[in-house]
Amino acid sequence: MKVAVAKYAIQSPADFIAFAARQADVLADAAVQGARIAVLPEYLSLELAATFDAATQADLHASLAAIQRYRDDWLALYARLAKELDLHIVAGSFLLAQGGGRYRNRSDVFTPQGAHAWQDKLQLTGFEKGLGVIDGGDALKVFDLDGVRSGVSVCYDSEFPLPVRAQAEAGARLLLVPSCTDTDAGATRVRIGCLARALENRMFVAQSVTAGEAPWSPALDLNTGEAAIFAPMDRGLPADGVVVQTTGDQVWAIADLDLDALDRSRADAQVANDRDWADQLQPALVRARVERLD
Numbered sequence: 001m002k003v004a005v006a007k008y009a010i011q012s013p014a015d016f017i018a019f020a021a022r023q024a025d026v027l028a029d030a031a032v033q034g035a036r037i038a039v040l041p042e043y044l045s046l047e048l049a050a051t052f053d054a055a056t057q058a059d060l061h062a063s064l065a066a067i068q069r070y071r072d073d074w075l076a077l078y079a080r081l082a083k084e085l086d087l088h089i090v091a092g093s094f095l096l097a098q099g100g101g102r103y104r105n106r107s108d109v110f111t112p113q114g115a116h117a118w119q120d121k122l123q124l125t126g127f128e129k130g131l132g133v134i135d136g137g138d139a140l141k142v143f144d145l146d147g148v149r150s151g152v153s154v155c156y157d158s159e160f161p162l163p164v165r166a167q168a169e170a171g172a173r174l175l176l177v178p179s180c181t182d183t184d185a186g187a188t189r190v191r192i193g194c195l196a197r198a199l200e201n202r203m204f205v206a207q208s209v210t211a212g213e214a215p216w217s218p219a220l221d222l223n224t225g226e227a228a229i230f231a232p233m234d235r236g237l238p239a240d241g242v243v244v245q246t247t248g249d250q251v252w253a254i255a256d257l258d259l260d261a262l263d264r265s266r267a268d269a270q271v272a273n274d275r276d277w278a279d280q281l282q283p284a285l286v287r288a289r290v291e292r293l294d
Contacts (some may be wrong), residue, residue, distance in 0.1 A: 001036050001037065001054065001147075001150055001256070001258050001259065002033070002034045002035045002036050002037075002050065002254055002255065002256045002282050003035065003036070003037045003038075003142040003174070003204070003206050003229060003254070003255060003257055004033065004035035004037065004038045004208075004252045004253070004254040005038075005039045005040070005095055005098070005133060005206045005207055005208040005227040005228065005229060005246075005252070005253050006026065006030075006038070006039065006040050006041060006209075006251055006252055007208070007209050007211045007225075007226060007227040007250060007251055007252075007253070007256075007262060008026070008040060008041045008044065008092075008208065008209070008210055008211060008225055009076075009210075009211045009212040009249075010047055010210055010211070010212050010213075010214040010217070010220045010223060011047065011050075011193070011212075011214075012047075012052075012214070012216065013047060013048065013050055013051060014051065015051050016048065016051065016070055019047065019048060020063055020077050023077060023078075023081065024081060025253055026251060027081050027085055027087060027089065029251065030087065030252050030254065031085040031086065031087045032161070033252065033254050034254070034256075035087065035252075035254055036087065036088060036145075036146045036166070037088040037090070037145055037146065037148075037150075037174075037176070037206075038087055038088070038089050038090070038117075039087075039090040039109045039176050039206055039207075039209045040089070040090060040091055040092035040178060040208055040254075041092045041093075041178050041179060041180055041209050041210045042092055042093045042105070042107070042121075042154055042155045042178040042208075042210070043092065043093060043095070043105075043180040043210065043220060044091065044092030044094070044178075044210075045070070045074065045092070045094040045095055046063060046065055046067065046095065046217060046219050046220055047094065047214075047215075047220065047239060048067045048070050049063035049066065049067055049217060050214075050216060050217070052066050053163065053209070054216070057216045057217060057226040058216070058218065059218075060131065060218040061131070061133065061221055063217070063218075063219075064095050064097075064103055064168075064228050065134070066095070067094075067095070068096075068097045068120050071094065071096065071097075071277070074094060074108075075108070075116065077154060078091045078110045079110050079114065079116060080110065080113050081110075082110035082111055082114075083112050083113075083114060085112075085140055086112045087112060088106060088107075088109070088110070088111050088112065088145045088146060089109070089110045090109050090152060090176050090178060090208075091106050091107070091108045091109075091110065092107065092178045092208070093106060093107045093108075093121065093154055093178055094106050094107075094108060095134070096138070096203070097173070097238065098135065100158050101133055102133055102134070102135050103133055103135070103155060104120045104121070104129070104135055104137060105120065105121035105124075105128070105134060105137075105238035106119075106120050106121075106137075107116050107119050107120075107121070107152050107178050109143055109145070109152065113147065117141065117143050117217050118137065118141075119137070119140075119141050119151070119152035119153075119155075120136070120137025120138075120156065120159050120161075120237075121136065121137055121154035121156070121157055122136050122137045122140070122154075123156050123157050123159075123160055124136050124156070124164060125155075125156050127219075128289075134175060135136060136221050138262065140289050141167075142170045142171060142172045145174075148174050149170070149171040149172050149173055149174070150173070150174040150175070150176055151164065151167035151168075151170075151172040151174075151175050151176070152175075152176045152177075152178070152179055153167075153175055153176070153177050153197070154177070154179075154188060155177065155178065155179040155180060155191070158177045158190055158193040158194050158197060158205070159174070159189060159190065159192075159193035159198055160178070160193075161196065161197065161200060164197045164200075164201060165200065165201060167246040167277040168200075168201035168203060168274070172203060173203050173204065173262065173263070174203060174204050174205075174257070174259070175194075175198075175201075175203055175204070175205040175206070176186065177194055177205060177206065177208065178208050178225065179192070179207055179208060179209050179210075179222050180209070180210045180219075180220070181209070181210075181223070181225050182221065182222040182223060182224060183222075183224060186224065186225075187224040187225030187226075190207065190225070191207070191225065191228070194207050194228070194230050195230050195241045196268070198209055198230040198231055198232050199232050199233060199239060199273055200239070200273045200274065200277065200292075201249075201273075201274050202232050202258070202262065202263075202265070202272075202273070202274040203229055203232075203262070204229060204230065204243070204257050204259070204262065205229070205230040205231075206228075206229045207215075207227060207228050207229070207230070208227050209223070209224075209225040209226065209227050210223035210225075211223050211224075211225075214220070217226065225248045226245045226246045226247070226253075227242040227245065227252070227253045228242055228243075228244065228245035228253055228257045228279040229242075229244050229253060229257070230243060230280055231262070232273075234265060234269050234270050234271065235265065235268050235269065235270055236261070236265055236268070237262075237265065243255045243257070250279060251267050259285075
């Protein structure tokens, strides 16, 4: 299965029509290259804040409220593109109103057959908590995409092993990670989280990122990192865990992933973190004993 992850440069669309036209062009490029799954980055919906006046753009709370008018158009757009391009689309994330002035960071998934599912971000960053209006999700899911059991882990969620482990135990062999980071440290944290989840669970991890600068936006002002697809570092797989990644102005990193070969690699693995996971849960190991030295 070919999977494509985007290094998506944030722009300033004049209106939803302009935004939709760019989405069609970008995703068509992935489809032409044979991708079956395309992953767009976290906070993609906030690019739509550029369609409003300068005061709204500069006020993140106002931006969150304003973009809600595009929700139905957003759903219709990606549902149409998934069908037209015969492509499974992880449409980054949309900050979705929940009522009472509260929002969830929702990653929508669309299939060519017309299905729509989603995964809400579970863990909130300090920035998100500081806004005081975003809530973490309360459900963890996996999906069958083109015959491959897959999970979505939104940015910071990829840094937490237990939810991803639960997705792996539910059969996920592929983890899709829409992300957005504004510092080198943040980009490194998510990248290392993705590498660690690939190692622990013997799964492929596909990370999309935002790119460039958008000084008009309090959330998308600076963007760092490279889109990449990761694998466990073991026999027959890349020694550094990197299957493919973007460089420079490249938009898509695309790789043909052999999930069957990944599963078969267990038989000849140098290490078996996925199989040995339960060993760390022995009663004597779940809590450290203080050993007195006096």
